[in-house]
Amino acid sequence: MCGIVAAAAQRDVAPLLIAGLKALEYRGYDSAGLAVLQDGEIHRVRAKGKVREMEAEYLAAPFPGGTGIAHTRWATHGVPNEANAHPHVAGRVAIVHNGIIENYASLREELKARGHVFTSETDTEVIAALIEERIAGGLGLREAVLAVVHGLEGAYAIAVVSRDEPGRVVGARRGAPLLVGVGIGEHFLGSDAQALIQVTNRMIYLDEGDVVEITRERAQVFGLDGRPVERAVRESELSADAVERGEYRHYMQKEIFEQPRAVADTLESRLGANGVLPNVFGVGGDELLAKVRGVHIIACGTSYHAGMVAKYWIEEYAHLPVAVEVASEYRYREAVVPEGTLFVAISQSGETADTLAAMRESRRRGYLGTLAICNVPESSVVREADLKLMTRAGPEIGVASTKAFTTQLAALALLSLQLARQRGLDDARYADLCAQLQALPGAIERALALEPQIVELAEHFIPRHHALFLGRGAQFPVALEGSLKLKEISYIHAEAYPAGELKHGPLALVDEDMPVVAVAPNGPLLDKLKSNLQEVRARGGELIVFADNAAPMDGNAARGHLLRIDAGGEFIAPAVFTVPLQLLAYHVAVLRGTDVDQPRNLAKSVTVE
Template sequence: MCGIVAAAAQRDVAPLLIVGLKALEYRGYDSSGVAVLDHGVIQRVRAKGKVREMEALYLANPFPGGTGIAHTRWATHGVPNEANAHPHIAGRVAIVHNGIIENYVSLRAELQARGHVFTSDTDTEVMAALIDQRISQGMKLREAVLATVRELEGAYAIAVISRDEPGRVVGARRGAPLLVGIGIGENFLGSDAQALIQVTNKMLYLDEDDVVEITRDSVQVFGLDGHPVERAVHESELSSDAVERGEYRHYMQKEIFEQPRAVADTLEARIGPHGVLPNIFGIDSDALLQATRGLHIIACGTSYHAGLVAKYWIEEYARLPVSVEVASEYRYRDAVVPADTLFVAISQSGETADTLAAMRESRRRGYLGTLVICNSPESSLVREADLKLMTRAGPEIGVASTKAFTTQLAGLALLTLELARRNGLDPQRYATLCAELQHLPRAIESALKLEPAIIELAGEFIHHQHALFLGRGAQYPVALEGSLKLKEISYIHAEAYPAGELKHGPLALVDEHMPVVAVAPNGPLLDKLKSNLQEVRARGGRLIVFADGAAGMDDMAKHGAMLRVESGGSFIAPAVFTVPLQLLAYHVAVLRGTDVDQPRNLAKSVTVE
């Protein structure tokens, strides 16, 4: 992984490919490269580091050509360097690849036994060598790609060119996204619509095991058996303006401040004066939701934290049992599935490898059905689910998720209310919760006004190397999310605990050098949390408390700082209290001088296991 762009056009494509790669920089990567075919010669430029470094090498010695492939790489096999950067060339073939080929070691050994000399440590070069070998045996490029992918185990999205077939690019996908951009006298491949939106808004999304062949005048899709198949063309609603940073210093800051609008968009036409509107999860949702007697929520990273919040909500208000699990763990254990359990997958991209594989595995395990909460309407997860709710967050460029998280919470709150209504929640209580949820965009807007105070607070944070985050009840997952944001972008080691666990170990870490961040909205657990914070004070810990004005909290500021957050109600408080923690992580990272939008070692969409 991480990003693919390819083109067959009447014009020189290298500049277009480089623009496409720049649109994919948000995904995280460590090297990049471009290969272009012209008059039977493949010319290539690769570089470790940012796209701009590769672009400078290209501009110093530009090359023409209307057929090309390009890639940003996030290292899986082999260290980040020029030799391991894509595209890879073997004989007459050049290839770019997202994913992991699990049987590459045995394939590589077979090729070496036949005399092939490898120039990289990657699994990708194995595919190039196999395709080239088959072309030398008389196959056309498409036939050679088909024969090769049938041998592969693992996940891949690839784009391949051959010096013997100018004007032609062949792509294939399994377990990693790949789409076609359809232009006028030119066609494109990309791993993400954002890579292509500068040249076309007409997109064709490939299904699992599809192989596609593009020229400047045609697009043909084939199944793994080599027979042609039909795939629908969609007009993308994404605009190039949506991925511009505007007045903000970083995409992450822009996306934090987009949350009131993004959450409002998620709720629009889904909740009204009398509650959640019908069929918002799909026209077939009524029977499935009515039959649901439990939920199993599967997700990764930030989406997993959203699922943990939903567990508190659904069990309290809908009185249904909920289990929440990290997708990578779920896949490899034999989970017990109670009767009438709904499988719920949460993903920003809809292509997260572990989550997608978990949902496919769920088909075998006898769930009632599948529901996906996602931000990408044409993603694999969404296409394969029984029910779905799109979060409408819009493009999220910063690797550290912000508006995707709060819109996921908004979507999960809608699910909670729908299940609660069906399971006998008191109508007055239901109406109160619906009113709270409709107030959420305004409550987030109010929380954003804390930015000046948080900037001042961030100045105290930058000299620390460790931090603890505490919360109770539904605020514990918020503490988890706050600690994740801080470690992701500032590189400060941070951990989160339910506050009641302090005395069971973490209290040993507390001293004057350990900031302790507490999420403390008013509620039935607040007095318990106050006692936990007194334990921190007694050991000289530096307290940073986010509270909503409950009695007795002002005293906490004597040993640290307290910022007032207007929660808008206990139901929506987890989403509201997330916002100041995002701002804290952001401004600490800015002061520490880290790469906020593209933190080291991380990728936006994790499409490999």
């Protein structure tokens, strides 16, 4: 969501801060700003809209300096406008903030009673005013920040400067990510490694509750008790080249076409000729998984759909009970945890607020252990889990997730195979499933070849306002994912249903203006699905059917479109059928002229509730 960049350097930091914000644009935001210390004063520029608009205002009247903070805001408290944009200033203090302060209203009233006048609707300005009060009472910047964060309820990552202490930035985190970039004669803060990779690949990942002070010469981390603590310096594997768009029109298109490589990378050194290799989930992973008697999968959004697919796999092949829940619901109810249950958290960023909170809550509930499936090795979810499996998708810039989803499916397929093998899946069946998974990158590559046909198909959606997606079995979550992609980036209202539920309500919506998209793999449910499709045809609905090459279909019926796919087998079919649905959503959005990579109102990494 919101993005933070801060710097203490020997050079002019404003260009670095602006470049860092541009690297974070994929996260989603509605305003931007920066503040730089110069000659004992705080100079600030803010603007509603894109970073380039704020940059233009800065370039019209630049203010060079060696210490500064910058921010992209995704509105929570207060509408998107310049007054609510960060940084916020209170007296000698300027601050940027990610997260939500839950007790800000009471703190705001207390500050008003003491004479403070607010200029914004944000919770962030409350933090700035509290720190200013502490400094006015005689504390230094770091001591003031430490004193204030003890009284904050909710989630925050902050970076603060004071005109009284040039050359110094203080940061703190709880419930939202913040890291340090270590340079030579300069140090940085960022909410994401991507913001800092242009200047350094050496990072310090802050733990929950850490406070950090950076100057040109050093970065020092403190615990909430104010005592220094040691945090390791790590070299990030991220490269600046990985976030270039290259020949593609949008990042989303690039990431769709990166899926064969990303899935192959996820399977590499984990799936061998004889099956899943030992301890791919971490040291002791195989021993822990052998004790599993049930699985709870917790996730949000696209990751939740991946978990739904895994439920079908694990229950069918390993015969273990699986529950899949949305993290924001799970964490606020008392789930029953049978003995021997494994907690699985799925998150692309590893900082999704609800998923992270749910995993922390799981410690209290008596699970056998926790497993994180994630794309970011240094993230909070990964660091706090007992076991982990990295998806190796690489940076995903487009807000609408594509390669993160298919690599999560690849990782969950490995988990399903391991659990199934430990529970006596016969050799022939296990070998067949492993062979299918080995062939998944090639199957996705073949599915991508449908793009020219899908471009033509997308034209049918330009005037539409609604669409319906249908799937059966493990393809139902794929239908959910397809409908989510379409609504996210084309702004067409779309819903997904199990095809058998069509006659229980959704059929009332079907008419000649309602396209109905169905995924039709070959299998025991195909005849059932074909009956559902006839129900749509009988009511004049326009059918778009993505069918397995091996599935006997009648061909193009009146008012229908049939696209054939080599699904590669029932096990991997959900991942393969996902790809044409991604391409459909992408090309519909392009034709409708929406902002494909940064759809309105959405953010890439949801780090607040």
